[in-house]
């Protein structure tokens with residue numbers, strides 16, 4: 588097992604609000620909500636940004652993992668037919684990463700329609716300008732070449748706020764790019780609680796050890812859609828092949844030339860996944876004592892060691908596709924129950940619970 592895994596406990600960092608937010612009280616487990624868009628398989632960036640924390644914290648927190656298929660549609664509405672396969676792959680990636688379905692609840696966003704209802708309510712008091720100024724919306728729109736933004740894309744942080752608020756999550760393990768969304772969620776929840784009644788919980792963000800893992804191409808972010816990723820499900824040979832493609836320090840021609848680790852993507856991966864080695868590597872690279880080929884070999888081994896247990900768990904679940912479907916079905920049923928209860932409280936707080944005189948608590 589790599590140093591990354593061993594040290595993840597200490598260095599996962601909390602963003603603003605994590606310490607103070609939430610409903611966690613003595614004896615009561617706190618709640619986590621986190622998840623992914625089913626737009627392809629998960630990669631090492633997801634692992635370092637969020638998955639490692641999820642797997643670690645599921646013991647301590649009542650953990651909800653959302654497979655955000657509606658949010659996937661914000662960029663992939665023209666190819667909905669891919670969702671079915673991608674939902675399965677995301678479930679497998681989470682299970683492979685060590686999510687235990689007896690401890691955590693994995694569910695499908697669109698099958699909990701109360702989330703959409705809550706997002707609709709939130710949208711009444713979120714300004715278009717606050718969404719336009721969200722730095723992640725800005726950078727994602729620029730990267731995808733969007734100029735005239737779709738309503739659903741611009742509004743996805745509102746939908747994400749509903750994903751988090753429906754289950755009253757205290758803590759949201761995310762990569763750095765998602766921190767503005769958690770902050771927006773806090774503002775939305777605060778506004779709701781002030782406007783109506785304090786029924787929702789302000790969550791905190793928990794950013795992983797490496798909040799933004801760079802891409803194989805040197806891009807600032809490893810991403811599903813940029814073809815610059817090592818996927819958690821890649822076989823060992825593919826991991827090695829992909830690492831060999833990475834461009835290293837361009838100033839280095841011969842293995843004995845002094846290197847500059849600070850500009851090298853391979854070095855950043857050693858720091859993320861092979862920490863103890865990265866310290867001696869820094870010195871040896873600068874002194875020209877280790878060449879790029881040997882350095883990449885060491886990295887391939889470290890990443891393959893990290894991924895080996897994930898591959899084994901994945902293979903186990905792949906043999907039982909019916910069980911994976913059951914996990915999703917049961918997880919979604921549990922999420923839906925909680926969402927219905929929260930929406931009853933939300934409607935009550937807003938006094939739009941029309942039929943209470945019939946003895947019910949809501950409008951359903």
Ligand code: ATP
Nearest residue numbers: 623624626632636761762765798799800809810811
């Ligand atoms: P897409 O290209 O579909 O947006 P994505 O790679 O951004 O895919 P998401 O499903 O949007 O993945 O993100 C899931 C979680 O993983 C989020 O918490 C996000 O911040 C985190 N994450 C994604 N990419 C990285 C990365 N390169 N480094 C660290 N965390 C990441």
Ligand code: MG
Nearest residue numbers: 624727764810
């Ligand atoms: Mg994303």
